[in-house]
Amino acid sequence: MKQSLPVACVDLFCGAGGLTHGLRKKGIDVKAGVDLDPACRFAYEANNRGAKFLERDVESLTAEEISGLFPKGKYSLLAGCAPCQPFSTYAKGKDTSSDAKWRLLRSFAKMVRRVQPDLVTMENVPQLPKHAIFDEFLRAFDGYETWMGVVECEAYGVPQRRRRLVFLASRLGPISLISPTHKDRHPTVADTISYLPNIAAGDSHWNDPLHAAAGMSELNLERIRQSRPGGSWEDWDKELVAECHRRDTGKTFSSVYGRMRWDEPAPTMTTLCYGFGNGRFGHPEQDRAISLREAALFQTFPKSYKFVPQGECVNFRVVGRLIGNAVPVRLGEVIALSIKEHLKQVETRGCLN
Incomplete structure (x- = not known):
């Protein structure tokens, strides 16, 4: 693991641990991953020593349980990729904000409101902002600075043509994803x-x-x-x-x-x-x-x-x-590097203790 950052993380919908592994490789202290799928446990724990795997439905978690995983003296990061049902099932222009298939995204937003972590990151499908549910999701971030963009993953060193929405939020100040690291030559x-x-x-x-x-x-x-x-x-x-x-x-x-x-x-x-x-x-x-x-x-x-x-x-x-279903490990690294750069800017402004 690289030099440790003053950040502790809980990874919701963690799957086999791709996002967790990338964050840890760049120094973020991931304390736990949460997923309902028992098949994820071995891969998550075997490759991310020290991070707990909680086999739980995110909807069943309380704010107290999540907050209890964040140690004092570190900034809290709530991360995850709330699974959404295939977008092809929705008619164009149809308002699906009340659809039960969005329940996991709502659970993520509800957890943000209740826990109020210092930092939040989410990776999801590029089509998400086109749906009314995304406006509802954003309302959970009152008091946060936010950034979002559809990322061409190959421009960041992922050797596949993969477009994903990346969302970042911070209570500490403006935050954004770092510039592409492989703009001139994509891995093949x-x-x-x-x-x-x-x-x-x-x-x-x-x-x-x-x-x-x-x-x-x-x-x-x-x-x-x-x-x-x-x-x-x-x-x-x-x-x-x-x-x-x-x-x-x-x-x-x-x-x-x-x-x-x-x-x-x-x-x-x-x-x-x-x-x-x-x-x-x-x-x-x-x-x-x-x-x-x-x-x-x-x-x-x-x-x-x-x-x-x-x-x-x-x-x-x-x-x-x-x-x-995994978040590419390299994308997790890029998110961690973005948080590292964000904290450096916060420190420069004299906001870090």
């Missing part, structure tokens, strides 16, 4: 995974159980053999193209069944990124989809990050969910 697929040993579809590496690729049918093996990096199913022999893609309504889905390119960032990692047919998740050269380890590296988890106990079988669906 080659930078991230080219050194890993070859494996075949359906196999795993003997020394890294997470470097495992999902099995593929003979049909999909033939499809990937005819796929070129950056191409699509439009490159295949006609008989290999799925019926749904032959129809006019399917012709816009050209990003599925694709290989990545070595010289570009990866596509956005999802919970099903280990499946060749779920996006442009084909390996650039090997006839398989990316492995779970490769997906984790694209999410900037270190190669040593553990998702399952030693000797336990790797469940693709569970681990894929943990990886795809």
